[in-house]
Amino acid sequence: MAERKRGAAQPASVWLTPPARQPGPPGLSRDRIVRTAVELLDAEGLQALSMRRVAAQLDAGHMSLYWHVNTKGALLELALDEVFGEVVAPADDLPWDERLCALAGSLRAMFARHRWAARLIGEYLNIGPNALRMTDTALRVASGSGLSPDQTDSAAALVLEYVCGFATAETRMLENAATAERDGGQSAEEGFANVSDAVRSGFTEFATLRELASRDIGTATEIRDRNFTFGLRCIIAGLGTLADSDETPA
Structure with missing residues (x-):
């Protein structure tokens, strides 16, 4: 050598x-x-x-x-x-929006299993065979949306980058919570409950936030899942609206 x-x-x-x-x-x-x-x-x-x-x-x-x-x-x-090889391609017989949701969900699940991976996004070119296969799948699915060919790559990139960005914040928070719990601290759910209690009992200048904290909005995990799904559906709804219109973004 x-x-x-x-x-x-x-x-x-x-x-x-x-x-x-x-x-x-x-x-x-x-x-x-x-x-x-x-x-x-x-x-x-x-x-x-x-x-x-x-x-x-x-x-x-x-x-x-x-x-x-x-x-x-x-x-x-x-x-x-x-x-990246663990990301599952969605079934071909699903509508394009359901396929895009399934692909995004599989990518997020991969990051949850391998929390270190999100920290490497942007460090490398990601041109390995598995990364390229995932990108090719995203492009193929997005092409079924009715968007013009010059918009399809941007649509696929938007969805993949949304998942990577969400996973970067999510996995870092989970890593920090796991470290704190190993060191004898509180769990992630206990920490979320304590923060909610503090907001409800104080911070009188943030009335809207206090009102939110007073409602039964679920656990930290449930909130993350709901936020991820909502954001993804907003993106896909926007892509569908754009595809149905005659407007071309600048």
Whole structure:
């Protein structure tokens, strides 16, 4: 294996790097390394990931990983595309709006299972096969909306970016709540209930917010689910209205 030069520019994406021409040590493969990295990320988060930790999980020397993955960043990019493979394409016999809702829901569920993944959005080009397959599915579904061809890509991007943005905030909050609970603090639902009690009993200048807190609006989980669904339906309703009109956005 050629020695990597210190300070050498790294490729823009692992998917743009030619594969190694020589096989590495027996017993290892890139797929096995990536699956192990995903397991470690799920169990301990981004801060715990290192090439040494992955090698230890595989009972291998850490330098042997570099035959298959050049850098930790490349491994994270591969791990991100690995979990994108869990996003399920919706059934073809559904209406386009239901298909778009199903795709968005599957993407959000993936981020919930792999809370570290949302933090990597924007770090990489996301041009791995699974990410491209998901994007292709979104484009195909959006094309059934009646939008013009030059609007379809924007519609697909809007839905995917909405889910990624929502998941980024949601998973970070859940991670922080899980950390607080492990450290002996209150659970996420207990924290939400305490905040609601504080708003109801104080903050007299925020009358509308106090009135909201006094109603039975559900648990924190129920509110997040409701907000996600409402926002998604607003987006899809807007796309449908645009498709039915003769107006073309600037």
